[in-house]
Amino acid sequence: MADAQKTIGVLTSGGDSPGMNAAIRAVVRSGIAADMRVVGIKRGYHGLINGDVTEMNLRSVSDIIHQGGTILYTARSPEFQTEAGMQKAIRVCEEYHISGLAVIGGDGSFRGASALSAHGVPCVGIPGTIDNDIAASEYTIGFDTAVNTAMDMVDRLRDTMESHDRCSVVEVMGRKAGWIALETAIAVGATAVLVPEIPCDLEKELIPRILRIQKTGKRHYIIVVAEGAGNTTEIANLIADKTSIETRATVLGHVQRGGSPTVRDRMIASEMGYHAVELLAAGQGDRVVAMKDNRVVDYDIYKALEMTKPFDKKMYQISNTINI
């Protein structure tokens, strides 16, 4: 390594999401274009603590833009949240001369990045999670792919529900956020959507809604439930009990986290990765890259972690109005 050449690292952390590879690729190639050395750290903060560091070059990120998952693997590292773990991570950064780190991940990974930044390793967070639950950013890499997968799966369920005059209660992912549920519900025309942000009284609101819609002649129903909004099996049993409609519960699960990223996710990952490197090349750390008014921006990482993101009540209202 030439003494003057700056080294940056890139890692993926927490839950994986489609488009993380496109972001890694953008970081590696933008970093090399800016005359920096780029190293990849495998398995997130776990790999950072254990010195799992690999030299990256232009070809190490070939043929990955279309792949889901992450070539750097990902992990959750409780040890990183201890002072001893943090000290090990700092020592590895010193050993490899890492003077800036791009962290691709969700809210927890950003908290880790802010802790590392506070200990003197400048980090830039890139929002990567299917849940779209990072307050500072209107959009997170992987969300569009996940919603498209959920839509496709529910479309398939709909075919069989329609044939049998049934009700299908479908649980989608999202952790404590209802974004995947809301967009899926609108995209499939679901009879109802349950999200953690807007509590729904099942007996007083959901059941009467289904019965009301049944009276208009509808014979099959799709209810989309965010994973943080209740127990899908219990909701399905309640609907069956109270309406006598044959009801099935389906949990889509991790299929939503996989698959080839959509155009939107590849584009945004590429732009955000490039933007993160611009910051690191300029010696700026303690930042997060985010989407605001459909443009890529960046914020102070500590302020970003204090932000809140209001739920889209208008879209929820639209869903309830037209999906009847």
Ligand code: ADP
């Ligand atoms: P995500 O980034 O998808 O939200 P997690 O919440 O599991 O995933 O966080 C990923 C990793 O980030 C954790 O395993 C831990 O190493 C680190 N992390 C999470 N929260 C903190 C925190 N408050 N302080 C330091 N590190 C954290």
